[in-house]
Amino acid sequence: MLxxxxxxxxxxxxxxxxxxxxxxxxxxxxxxxxxxxxxxLEADEARRTLAVQAxxxxxxxxxxxxxxxxxxxxxxDPHVLAxxxxxxxxxxxxxxxxxxxxxxEVAVLRLDAALEGQTLLLSVDGKRLHDALxxxxxxxxxxxxxxxxxTGYLPRLGLPAAERPVTAxxxxxxxx
Numbered sequence: 001m002l003x004x005x006x007x008x009x010x011x012x013x014x015x016x017x018x019x020x021x022x023x024x025x026x027x028x029x030x031x032x033x034x035x036x037x038x039x040x041l042e043a044d045e046a047r048r049t050l051a052v053q054a055x056x057x058x059x060x061x062x063x064x065x066x067x068x069x070x071x072x073x074x075x076x077d078p079h080v081l082a083x084x085x086x087x088x089x090x091x092x093x094x095x096x097x098x099x100x101x102x103x104x105e106v107a108v109l110r111l112d113a114a115l116e117g118q119t120l121l122l123s124v125d126g127k128r129l130h131d132a133l134x135x136x137x138x139x140x141x142x143x144x145x146x147x148x149x150x151t152g153y154l155p156r157l158g159l160p161a162a163e164r165p166v167t168a169x170x171x172x173x174x175x176x
Contacts, residue, residue, distance in 0.1 A: 090115060093144055094174050098122075101138040105131035109167070113174070118146070122170040129153065132168040139172065148172035 091113055098111065110123035126132030132153065139148045153168040155161075 090176060094120065097142045097144040097174075098139070101135060101142060103131070103135065106135045118174050118176060120145070120148075120172045120174050122172075124168050124170065126166045126168060128164065129155065129166045129168075132166050136170060139170075144175050146173040146175055
């Protein structure tokens with residue numbers, strides 16, 4: 001026959017105090033370990049950044065040495081210099097014409113002019129489509145511009161149609 005087991009339950013036992021000192025020391029050790037880990041990660045990141053900067057500086061110095069060597073080896077051809085000066089002088093009247101027709105409502109973003117074929121490519125931003133078209137009309141009236149045409153435009157959305165800024169691409173020919 002089975003004997004009932006006696007339960008060891010002591011209802012008069014005195015409570016023990018919580019070991020606060022041990023818990024506090026454990027938390028302090030965890031904080032110190034976290035701080036040390038963070039400092040190590042920061043130092044590692046600083047080392048990597050310094051290595052990247054040193055590599056960039058090294059590469060820049062090598063590139064400057066190569067450029068100075070190539071500049072010392074190649075002397076500009078006088079024919080090339082004369083052609084560049086001629087090109088600059090022949091484009092000055094065209095640039096003057098574009099500058100005279102410019103108004104603050106229009107921003108010239110790109111201007112490509114070619115001597116061969118006397119082609120002119122412009123990219124402009126206008127406060128409104130009307131401003132960009134007015135710039136085209138003013139350019140066409142200039143005697144140095146043979147013809148101008150709008151090859152495309154892109155209105156910016158989000159504003160009423162009358163107030164939409166427009167980016168327009170223009171193409172034309174000019175007279176030398």
